[in-house]
Amino acid sequence: MTAALPEHRAILSGVGISRIGRRLGVPPLELTVEAARQAIADAGLTAADVDGVATMGDTPHAEASAALGIEARYTGGGVDTGGLLSPLMSAVVAVAEGRARHVLVYRTVQMMGGTIAPPSDDPEEAARTTRVMGDIGSLLAHHAYSAANWVAMHCARHMHLYGTTREQLGAIAVNARANAARNPLAVYRDPMTLDDYLAARPVSTPLGLLDCDVPVDGSIAVVVSAADHATDLPHRPVRIAAMGGSPGEGGWVNRPDYPKMASVEAAAELWRRTDLTPADIDVAELYDGFTFLTLAWLEALGICGDGESGPFVEGGTRIALDGELPLNTYGGQLSAGRLHGYWVVHEACLQLRGEAGERQVAGDPEVAVVAAGGGPIAGCLLLTR
């Protein structure tokens, strides 16, 4: 359907990933260059072919371009309606409109913390934060400094409404660790049991330490190319069947359908743009900044009905690498590391290309869903080969 969609005029032509670790002591620009060079080569290109750069602004695009020798006529970035995936989505649109032919998109992080809005003593800065973040100001005033607190309250409400359990949340964390064991780049690969999960210290009830993802240093890069580049690739192209993103309405406190999140609107937009359905998904790479966010995405995407995500993941069989819906096959942000919405993209590409090595999903998966964000930050992609 709808051949005019911008996402049908672009492909994900290359991916790259830097060294990943806890406090690597490597400058972010160096990590960015590492991931970017790999992605550009993976796309069968050289830096001279790349004419666009998009990022959330971690390593400024001018610095990255200079270091890589890229002359960008298109630059994009920041967080828009696509949430963390906004730079990637803006690159897709730029390519579709012919403003660029090959756009390098990257995300570089350095032990990024879970506190989204750090306290400021400067009244002007605080006022700016209040304007931008809406109800965050009121949450901060009540010592709710971290996304852990904001997500925990959604999770508690979900448990109250549907009987979701800690053991069900734990299935997400244990599954992630099992998959991380098969990913040489993952930071936490030692075996973890449900008992380990349940014994972890509380962070913000009902969430404990092992419900929270792992801050790391690292960079991931993706090249978005014009669709006709597919024939020149050294590997299978990854196509974008549909994308969706939305900040929703009601922020972190006031959604009428709380504990739902903006993932509901983002997923609805995605499904409006394709004839594929949730039943077509072969592999799911869903944001797990906190375990509960994965449950929220499972329901928002219609993979499960409202309140059914807990029973869906319980025991972990269904979401295992050899289950009916392999989930977070790279180890998730929970065990592989917090690349803030970009490792899910990287992994989905590898799985669709059949290049995921020891953790490759059997049966030559054709459709992968990717989702990033929580609360009023939500973006998702449906990828195919």
Add this chain to the structure above:
Amino acid sequence: MSVPRILPPLTDVNRPYWTGGSDGRLLIERCRSCRRWQHPPTGTCESCGEPAAPEPVSGQGTVFTFTVNHQQYHPEVPPPYVIAIVELDEQPGLRLPTNLVGCDPDDIRIGAPVQVRFEQHGEVFVPVFALREPAGSTAP
């Protein structure tokens, strides 16, 4: 004075909410035309677009959801403490983020009835809530 709080800058629109506690009143914005309550305040009814102005509410509500925070995020704010969203009795869906104080976290349940209290920080009176006995119980 209790532990410090990062308070929002006061504006014409949010001042009644953050200072109404000085005379013991929780002031919530209400549409002058359709009479719908709303929070956070904006000065304009989100439903019908008419002007909205602060009016006192009962200060009674129920726990909509809550979390016991155990992680120290702010160097001067020691955990554990309880963060909650309270739904005010005046209208379904009329919610505000707050703290639950003066109770054992183990005694808190979603749906539990609560009553506003105020914690003074200079000119600001932060609305927090305490558990109250349900109607019809032994409390006078």
